[in-house]
Amino acid sequence: MRPSPSLRQLRYFVAVAETGNFRRAAERCGVSQPSLSLQVAGLEEILGARLISRGRGKIAPTVVGREVLTRARRILDETNALVDLAADIATGLTGMVRLGTSPALGPYFLPGAVSALHRAHPDLKLYVREAPPRRLLQELERGEHDMILTQLPVAGADLQAVRLFREPLLLVVPVRHPLAKREAVREADLAGLSLLSMGPDYVLHEQVAALCANVGAHLEQAYEGTSLDALRTMTAMEMGICLLPALYVASEVARGPGDVRAVPFAGGRVARSVGLVTRRRGGNERAFQRLTEVFRDVARSRGADGLRAES
Amino acid sequence: MRPSPSLRQLRYFVAVAETGNFRRAAERCGVSQPSLSLQVAGLEEILGARLISRGRGKIAPTVVGREVLTRARRILDETNALVDLAADIATGLTGMVRLGTSPALGPYFLPGAVSALHRAHPDLKLYVREAPPRRLLQELERGEHDMILTQLPVAGADLQAVRLFREPLLLVVPVRHPLAKREAVREADLAGLSLLSMGPDYVLHEQVAALCANVGAHLEQAYEGTSLDALRTMTAMEMGICLLPALYVASEVARGPGDVRAVPFAGGRVARSVGLVTRRRGGNERAFQRLTEVFRDVARSRGADGLRAES
DNA sequence: AATTTCGATTGGAAATTCCTATCAAATGCG
DNA sequence: CGCATTTGATAGGAATTTCCAATCGAAATT
Structure with missing residues (x-):
């Protein structure tokens, strides 16, 4: 099993191939000429082929060397691009x-x-x-x-x-519900009513449960919504009333079939935090x-x- | 100016990202876990970004890490391909x-x-x-x-x-030349005749010059061919006679206008070596x-x- | 002929990578 | 819950790699 070439070796080889001279290549790479010479020789050893044809005043890449040069350049370019890319991503911009x-x-x-x-x-x-x-x-x-x-x-x-924002929860009731005519409701208005909620996998469930316990409303356990749409539909079918987030109301209730009404809480104090x-x-x-x-x-x-x- | 990542670092990072575990990645790479850990940390230092999100049982590449992983894989693949390619070229097969x-x-x-x-x-x-x-x-x-x-x-x-092969030189004369009727000629038949030749940049020139000196023929200096076609044309115009290689004769004289004739030397001893x-x-x-x-x-x-x- | 230049070789120093041992924290098991 | 195991990081020292300066031999230049 052969060792793998190092990027250092590839860099030094490319410099020799491009300058046609070991001494100048070494200067370009900022090392001494013997170091560079040994690394290029090591690369030739690893690849099992002569990459540079050497003779006084007659330095040139071999057949192998020319193909390796093309690929080495690509590998080095991609490594440089990797460094640049990492810097970009780290800024969160890409x-x-x-x-x-x-x-x-x-x-x-x-x-x-x-x-x-x-x-x-x-x-x-x-x-x-x-x-x-x-x-x-x-x-x-x-x-x-x-x-x-x-x-x-x-x-x-x-x-x-x-936290990104606070989003009000609105009371959603069937259109024929007594509270449907109100411009606003208070938490206390929920007392004795039956509230539908999402399942316990949702933070919203806990929030509604806490509110029910607080105002003496009944949290409906027999039916749970698996989505906000399901809650809205069950409300329209008069299976209970529910609390829906403002964004949902703006998106789905305001433009819906008009079988439910969304009533805001006075002061907007019933809200969820989104983060x-x-x-x-x-x-x-x-x-x-x-x-x-x-x-x-x-x-x-x-x-x-x-x-x-x-x- | 940042140092460049090493292929070793890229290899170790890819192993961690793929196994999701430093210890197993180290085994895969055949080094101890602390060595691998330090190299990956070094890579993160060079790139200025966290590549692996670490937590007990919660190893995963970060946003940066995932992009770096894709590119690192490509760079490593290309390096492996380079090694394979060099081996192929070195066999002379590509x-x-x-x-x-x-x-x-x-x-x-x-x-x-x-x-x-x-x-x-x-x-x-x-x-x-x-x-x-x-x-x-x-x-x-x-x-x-x-x-x-x-x-x-x-x-x-x-x-x-x-040496690849020996190629006979044939005497080429105008069709009305006395030697045109011969089935074969000998070197001595050239005595006293005027021979046309390629310029001194051609080994053929030296060969013809040596033959002339040897058999007492005259080497024409006033006119020199710049191509074999030029020699054939000058011969057709009766400016002299010449020696042309067999491959040329087979290609251009046998199928030409018939204004010259190619006569082989007896025994085929007048020939050039091609290598x-x-x-x-x-x-x-x-x-x-x-x-x-x-x-x-x-x-x-x-x-x-x-x-x-x-x- | 003398000098300069070039790439390779040599011996020693510096840098990098490795190892083992250990630590601290988290997880799993009885 | 306590103990054992696992995990990734840290520390100290060893091994390996890469470096340097000096030098060599050969070719080119002056």
């Missing part, structure tokens, strides 16, 4: 980021966010994958995502989270910063939907 | 050979020879350039050709020559051997033209 996101969030926020990101950093690519938030966290910890967009809070000592999460020491800090900045900008531009961006 | 040839020889021998060479070694490419034999030799010594096809003998301590020449220690020995073998085979197949191949 590369591919694997973003995990919750289906209760991603589809309603990311379309605008992705195009804004592309405008700001055209060489930064996003690979987006959805999973319920509990699974998202596990996958992040396992290295399957570089970062995730999800509702806060998240638990994990090894995780780093930043970006990554692993500490995950090596993606720059990209994380870039996404944070862009996503906060996007949230800022969605003030009309009730989003309150973190500054 | 690569490009720069062949210099005399215009008084190449056009009449090489068409058949090149196709035979291509059949025997499809990956071996020939780059053919013509120059008068004196210039050919200088260019060979200067490394502008890898080898040359030319008439022997050649002088040069740094050169290595093999292949390269620089000693030029590094092209294998390719040189390959061409020698193939060209001798081709010469063997041209026995009807009077060629006597070297065995």
Whole structure:
């Protein structure tokens, strides 16, 4: 099994082939001529072929040498490009980021966010994958995502989270429901009512459960939504009422069949926090910063939907 | 100015990224885990970016790491291919050979020879350039050709020559010349006649000059041919008679306008030697051997033209 | 003939890469 | 829960690689 050539050997050989002179090649490479001579000889030994035809005043690459020269140049160029590329990616301006996101969030926020990101950093690519938030966290910890967009809070000592924005939750009731006529509701108005919720894999579930316990509403356990659309449909069928995020309401209820009504809470105090999460020491800090900045900008531009961006 | 990564570092990094475990990567590379760990850390230092996100049971490439991984693999593959390629070329089975040839020889021998060479070694490419034999030799010594096809003998301590074949020279006279009716001539028949020759850049010139001196013929100095065609034309115009090589005669006289006749010498003792020449220690020995073998085979197949191949 | 230039060789120094041993932290198992 | 195992990093010393200056022999130049 032959040893592999080193980049150093390739560099020295290319310099000899290009200058046609060992002494000048050595100067160019910043080493002494004997060192360079020995490295080129070592390369010839490894490859089992004479690469340079030597004679006084008659230095030239051989047949083998010329082919090796072409390839060596390519390898060296690619290595230089690798160094340049790493520097670019490390600034967070290029590369591919694997973003995990919750289906209760991603589809309603990311379309605008992705195009804004592309405008700001055209060489930064996003690979987006959805999973319920509990699974998202596990996958992040396992290295399957570089970062995730999800509702806060998240638990994990090894995780780093930043808040992007607060998003109001709206009460969604059937159109014939008594609360449908209200311009706004208060938490206390939920007392004694039956609330539908997402499954326990969602932070939203916990938030709704806590609210029910707090105001004396009933959290419906027999039926759980597997998506926000499912919740909306069950509400329209008068199986209960539910809380839906503002972005979803703006996207799917405002333009829906009109069988439900979304009523905001007075003061907008019922809201969820949405953030970006990554692993500490995950090596993606720059990209994380870039996404944070862009996503906060996007949230800022969605003030009309009730989003309150973190500054 | 940053140092350049080494292939060793790239290899170790790829092994970590592929195995997802430093210990197993080290085993794969045949070094101890701390050595491997330090090299990967060194690579991260050089590139200025974290390539591997480390956590217990949570090893994964970062955004940067994934791009670097793709490129590192390519660089390593190309380096392996370089080693394989050098081995192939060194066997003389592939690569490009720069062949210099005399215009008084190449056009009449090489068409058949090149196709035979291509059949025997499809990956071996020939780059053919013509120059008068004196210039050919200088260019060979200067490394502008890898080898040359030319008439022997050649002088040069740094050169290595093999004879491919002996090629008879035929007397070419105008059709109305007294010797035109002969089936064969002897050297002594040239006594007192005026012979045309190529210029002094050609070995053929020296051979004809020596023959004239030997048999008492007159070497015409006022006119010299710049090509074999020019010699034939001057002979047709009765400016003298000349000696032309058998391959040329077979190619251009037998099928020409019939204004000259080619008469062989009895016993075929007037002949030129044709050989292949390269620089000693030029590094092209294998390719040189390959061409020698193939060209001798081709010469063997041209026995009807009077060629006597070297065995 | 004397001097300069070139690539190779030699001996020793410096730098790089390696090893073993060990540590600290996390995980797995009984 | 306590102990054993596993993992990647750290430290000290050894081995290997790469370097340097000096020198050599041969060729080219003056």
